[in-house]
Structure formats: C-alpha cells, structure tokens
Amino acid sequence: MSDTLYIQTDMNILIKHPHVYLQDIARLSCSNSKVLNRLRVLPVANLNPDTPGRYTMSVMDLVDLIQKKEPDLDITPLGELSFILTYQPPGKPQMIFEILKVVFISLASFFGAAFSIMTFNTDADVGTLFKQIYQQVTGNVSNGFTILEISYSIGLAAGVLFFFNHFGRKKFSADPTPMQVQMRQYEDNINTTLLEESSRKASSS
Incomplete structure (x- = not known):
C-alpha cells in the first residue's frame, strides 16, 4: 500500500528567499517520515533575487514535481488550487x-x-x-x-x-x-484578479 501525502496551500504566500522549497509554500503531512523529510527540501522555484514581486503557481505544478521525486506516492491537495508567491527580499526598513x-x-x-x-x-x-x-x-x-x-x-x-x-x-x-475587513477584501480581490489573469494568459498561450 502506497503512502499518501497531504499538501495544503494558501492563496498568497510570503517568500523572503529567492530559492523556494516545498516546505516554504505548503503544509505537508505524511505517515512516512522519510518521504516527508525528502519532500520538505524539494526545490520548487528559483526566483530572481533582484526582482521582488508576485508570481502565480498551481498545485498541479507541485504535484508534477513531487511525482518526479516520489512516483509511487499518492498526493491529496488541500486548500487553494492556484496560489501566489509574494517575494519580498529582506532589507533594512527605511x-x-x-x-x-x-x-x-x-x-x-x-x-x-x-x-x-x-x-x-x-x-x-x-x-x-x-x-x-x-x-x-x-x-x-x-x-x-x-x-x-x-x-x-x-x-x-x-x-x-x-x-x-x-x-x-x-x-x-x-x-x-x-x-482590517476592507483591507482583507482588497487583498482578496487583488489575489483573485492576479490568478484569473494568469489563468487567461495560460489558456491563450
């Protein structure tokens, strides 16, 4: 019987480092601790360190990466199917x-x-x-x-x-x-718009 990996993502994830690993953007749960430890440090993306901004991704992108690493693993996605990586490099506040x-x-x-x-x-x-x-x-x-x-x-x-x-x-x-409520609604509207625009561009390309 194969192991099952549960992967949960939020709509908007704050990233402080350009080298993004799976544990940085998703919450993972698996009964096999060895598989879980290997997947925690699975590279997901390498962002341009000089270009902060927002990058859209899909859970299917993560599933493809995980299946290449663990082909016999059953994957159950939870949470958002599409999400945003907000890259903000650390720096001294002005x-x-x-x-x-x-x-x-x-x-x-x-x-x-x-x-x-x-x-x-x-x-x-x-x-x-x-x-x-x-x-x-x-x-x-x-x-x-x-x-x-x-x-x-x-x-x-x-x-x-x-x-x-x-x-x-x-x-x-x-x-x-x-x-706070209005700011949360504003952020949700921005996230939804970015994800929809990314989906349209992917469909038209």
Missing part, C-alpha cells in the same frame, strides 16, 4: 520613509473625514435644525453652543471610535476593525 508614510496617511484620513463630516452638516443644515429644535423646546434663541451641539459633537466622536473599534494601540473588542 524609517524616514515609513514615518513620512504614516504621517501622510494619518493627515489624509483626518482631514478627509473632517471634510466629509463638514460637508454633510452643511448639506443637511444641521446648525439651523438644532437652533429650531432648541427654540421650539426651550422658547429661547440658540447661540449655537447649546446642549444639542455639545451632545452631537461628543456622540459623533464616540461613534467614530466605536465604529472603527480602535484607539491608539487598544481595541474595544477582539473583532477585526472595519479597516
């Missing part, structure tokens, strides 16, 4: 660039959110509405700085904090923040 990027994104987010809130308030004429409500309820003329404006300002800030579920390094719950 702290000045990282700090400037964080500052730029923070300022853009802050002023962008402030502009959106101000345009909404102007479009809905919230100030006039508050003055009318205050005058109808109290009978006095609003000076623009009443309990309505104060409660609205505090509630708006608290709502933003609770919605984004994040303040500094602290989170209000273990759930992912809306920003």
Whole structure:
C-alpha cells in the first residue's frame, strides 16, 4: 500500500528567499517520515533575487514535481488550487520613509473625514435644525453652543471610535476593525484578479 501525502496551500504566500522549497509554500503531512523529510527540501522555484514581486503557481505544478521525486506516492491537495508567491527580499526598513508614510496617511484620513463630516452638516443644515429644535423646546434663541451641539459633537466622536473599534494601540473588542475587513477584501480581490489573469494568459498561450 502506497503512502499518501497531504499538501495544503494558501492563496498568497510570503517568500523572503529567492530559492523556494516545498516546505516554504505548503503544509505537508505524511505517515512516512522519510518521504516527508525528502519532500520538505524539494526545490520548487528559483526566483530572481533582484526582482521582488508576485508570481502565480498551481498545485498541479507541485504535484508534477513531487511525482518526479516520489512516483509511487499518492498526493491529496488541500486548500487553494492556484496560489501566489509574494517575494519580498529582506532589507533594512527605511524609517524616514515609513514615518513620512504614516504621517501622510494619518493627515489624509483626518482631514478627509473632517471634510466629509463638514460637508454633510452643511448639506443637511444641521446648525439651523438644532437652533429650531432648541427654540421650539426651550422658547429661547440658540447661540449655537447649546446642549444639542455639545451632545452631537461628543456622540459623533464616540461613534467614530466605536465604529472603527480602535484607539491608539487598544481595541474595544477582539473583532477585526472595519479597516482590517476592507483591507482583507482588497487583498482578496487583488489575489483573485492576479490568478484569473494568469489563468487567461495560460489558456491563450
């Protein structure tokens, strides 16, 4: 009875070294430890060390390589049938660039959110509405700085904090923040697009 190899891959795999081995990109499981150890160090790809980027591969490519090495082995693929190798060579982080990027994104987010809130308030004429409500309820003329404006300002800030579920390094719950969800959806869309484009090119060639 032949041994069975279970191979599991993710959609996007981060690679730090141009010489890629099977254990770098897939999770392997086999009852035969000798076969498993041989396949862990099976060369899969040799990337250009000076060309970081994303490379698409298929599980069938891995199956072909494994069968050449172990022809009597039964292979059961799990997970993604097509996946992406994201090659990012290790290097010293450029702290000045990282700090400037964080500052730029923070300022853009802050002023962008402030502009959106101000345009909404102007479009809905919230100030006039508050003055009318205050005058109808109290009978006095609003000076623009009443309990309505104060409660609205505090509630708006608290709502933003609770919605984004994040303040500094602290989170209000273990759930992912809306920003993390959107970034994950964005990454998934990019991965799907890259795999589909690669599949189309392979079909047309």
